[in-house]
Every structure is written in structure tokens, then in C-alpha cells.
Amino acid sequence: MPIYRTGRTCYFTESPTHPYRGIFMHFSRKMMNIKPSATLAINAKVLELKARGVSVTSLAVGEPDFPTPEHIREAGIQAIRDGFTRYTAVPGIPELREAIAEYFRRIYGVNPSPDCTIASNGGKQSLYNLFLALLNPGDEVLIPVPYWVSYPAMVYLCQGVPVYVRATSAQHFKITVDQLEQNRTEKTRILIFNSPSNPSGSCYTEEECAAIVQWAVQHNIFIISDEIYDQLVYEPAKPTGLAVWWERYPEHIAIVNGLAKSFAMTGWRVGYTLADPSLIKILNQITGQTTANICSIAQKAAVAALTGSYDCVASMREAFQRRRDMSWKEVSSWKNVFCPKPDGAFYLFADISGLYTEALPDATAVCSMLLEKAGVALVPGDAFGDPACVRFSYAVADDVLMDALHRIRKALYEA
Numbered sequence: 001m002p003i004y005r006t007g008r009t010c011y012f013t014e015s016p017t018h019p020y021r022g023i024f025m026h027f028s029r030k031m032m033n034i035k036p037s038a039t040l041a042i043n044a045k046v047l048e049l050k051a052r053g054v055s056v057t058s059l060a061v062g063e064p065d066f067p068t069p070e071h072i073r074e075a076g077i078q079a080i081r082d083g084f085t086r087y088t089a090v091p092g093i094p095e096l097r098e099a100i101a102e103y104f105r106r107i108y109g110v111n112p113s114p115d116c117t118i119a120s121n122g123g124k125q126s127l128y129n130l131f132l133a134l135l136n137p138g139d140e141v142l143i144p145v146p147y148w149v150s151y152p153a154m155v156y157l158c159q160g161v162p163v164y165v166r167a168t169s170a171q172h173f174k175i176t177v178d179q180l181e182q183n184r185t186e187k188t189r190i191l192i193f194n195s196p197s198n199p200s201g202s203c204y205t206e207e208e209c210a211a212i213v214q215w216a217v218q219h220n221i222f223i224i225s226d227e228i229y230d231q232l233v234y235e236p237a238k239p240t241g242l243a244v245w246w247e248r249y250p251e252h253i254a255i256v257n258g259l260a261k262s263f264a265m266t267g268w269r270v271g272y273t274l275a276d277p278s279l280i281k282i283l284n285q286i287t288g289q290t291t292a293n294i295c296s297i298a299q300k301a302a303v304a305a306l307t308g309s310y311d312c313v314a315s316m317r318e319a320f321q322r323r324r325d326m327s328w329k330e331v332s333s334w335k336n337v338f339c340p341k342p343d344g345a346f347y348l349f350a351d352i353s354g355l356y357t358e359a360l361p362d363a364t365a366v367c368s369m370l371l372e373k374a375g376v377a378l379v380p381g382d383a384f385g386d387p388a389c390v391r392f393s394y395a396v397a398d399d400v401l402m403d404a405l406h407r408i409r410k411a412l413y414e415a
């Protein structure tokens, strides 16, 4: 995008739609490539419509509809009652770091020391700080497409260069080692790996993970594995985190996770990173200089979540699997729509390009029409790098979900 220096020491772009066009202030050039988060922007639009009394169902933002389980909320309340409201150690209280390490023992059978962990303000901060810690200007980051909306923006902000590796719906949105190799250059520094994937819900098998890790290690490429949906994998797929590979190659892999999706704790903002202690030290410095510790109360709630019973996680997973099955059955029956069956997370990512016409030429036009005619909000695939698709979140009650899908079907086929 061309940049013009004006007489008033300001930069602006010629894009008529860019949010900073024509604003006469001195912004960082880094912001030129940064758009608002599409998922959060659509969520904001839905909230605004609802506030105006418009009836709209959101299948847009990825947020569990369940309340945070009672015992976790109680731990937060107790922390307030105990006056646990001061600064804590920057990487998190020792109990939390121990609880994170314990999670990896419990789920993946690996045995990290708490020194290999750091708490963050949601998985987003873990990811951003990793890019900040690892990238030099011009370093390339391999991003499989479709990708979660914030990866490219974070890479740009850290002065890296996103290199997109496209996985089509026909390949169930999973990239291969051959594709990675075709896109590797001497500047390739990081591969961002996300299984189960947001937006596609695809999960890589153990063999596919092994092949990708071995390729990355061989070429000294660092893997950031975003495993925020690791508890939401549905049979017959099997959870395949990279923790066992991390134990073998800690200098080549960092794992990002958090409690938002698995424990229905989006608003508490608790994420974490598992990495080699030398990298944790750098992340700790970044955190100490930018945000300090995460909320003390949320840390106590997170300890209760990670060390308590996981029955609540299992029952939410059961509900998501049921919704995955019912929503996929419905959407995959639609004419000219192709939706690979997702293995995990809580999204369907459907190729709707077969529906495009002169009047509805792209996913954004289809989503606008559906918001207006069906009263349902979806996210156009462009936000995830795939303009042929739309994302449906099925993290809503069964009846709300099916009612919304029936309204979409009516708007698409009975108009």
C-alpha cells in the first residue's frame, strides 16, 4: 500500500477505506498494515444492533456460551475476599506456574518444570510476546491459510513478514510438508501451527505433526503451536498437541494455550506459554516492561480450574460435539456449499463460493445479506485469508444454533 509523507509530518494511505486515511496525526508506520480484528469488530456490531433492539443471532465470535464453572468463580470471589489484589510475580504466582506444568503432565504425560511456563493476558498476549521475542525485521513467518485473524497483524507489528501457505477445502484445510518446503527461504524463522484450527476446526494427526516438526527442526525453523482448542477435539479425531515434541526439542517449539475456550473463561484473560527457560526469561522481561503480571484474582481462579476436576471440560466438550454434529449435518446438506467435517474447536468453515452471483459476489456480500434477511451474523472467510468461505461458530445453545441455520437456509434458497 503506497505511503505518502505529508507536509504535516503525518503518514496516510490512499486506500479510501483504511481506518487511518486522512487522519492528521503522527502514527507509527507499523499501523499501516493493521486492520481491526474482524471477529471482534463483528461482535461489536452485533452488540450494537442488540442494544438498538434489533433481533440478531451471532454465530460470529468464538466464545463458549457456558458460564465459567462455579468452583472457578468461587476461587475468584475468595481471592477478592482474601484481599489477594496486589501485584504478583511477573510470570504468575508459583501455584499457577506449577498448575500449568501439572496440566502438561496430566494431559500429555510430559514433565516440564514451572520455569518453562509464563502466564499471559490470554493466548493473544502469549503469541504477541513470542513474535516480539523471536523476530527481527524482515524475518519470515509461515502462516497456514486459513489462519486465525490476528496472526498476520501480530507478525506485522513485530516487523516480520507473513508468508501464506494455502490449504484448500479439498485438503481439509491442512498444509503439507511439501507446501511448507516450497515456501521456505533463508529468511524463514517461524511456523505458526494451530491444531485444532480456528477457523477450520481441522486437527493434524500424530503422523502429520511428526512430519512437520521434523521438517522444522531440520531447517531450524521455530514452531509456535497455538493449542487454545486442545480440549475441544471430537471423536474419531484424537488430540495431538506438540508437548511431547516440545520435550524433545524445547529450543525449537513454544506452546501457547489458555483457559478461555476449555474452561469458558474468555473474560478472565488467562493464557500461558510453555517454552525453554531461556525464552521464558525473555518473555518475562517483555511482560515486566509492558503489562506486568496478569490479574491476581484471575490467577487464583485459573489455579482452581487447572488443578480441579475436568468434568466440566468434558461436559462442555460433549455439548460442542453434539452441536458440531447437528450443525455440520445441516450445512453440508446445502446445495453448492462444501463444508469439510471439522475435528475440533467450535467452528464450521464452509466453502460458499458456489453461491456467488453478480448480486452476491463474495463472502462479505453474503454475510451482509444474511445479517439483514436472516438476522444471523457470520464472519466472512476473507478475515481468515480465504474469501471462498464463511465461518460459523456453533458455541451457542442447540436450539438457537439450529434456528439460526434454518433461517440462513431459508434466506439462501427460498428467496
Ligand code: GLU
Binding pocket: 037, 039, 040, 060, 061, 062, 063, 148, 149, 150, 198
Ligand atoms: N478467538 C475468538 C474468535 O476467533 C475470539 C475473538 C478473537 O479474539 O479473535 O472468534
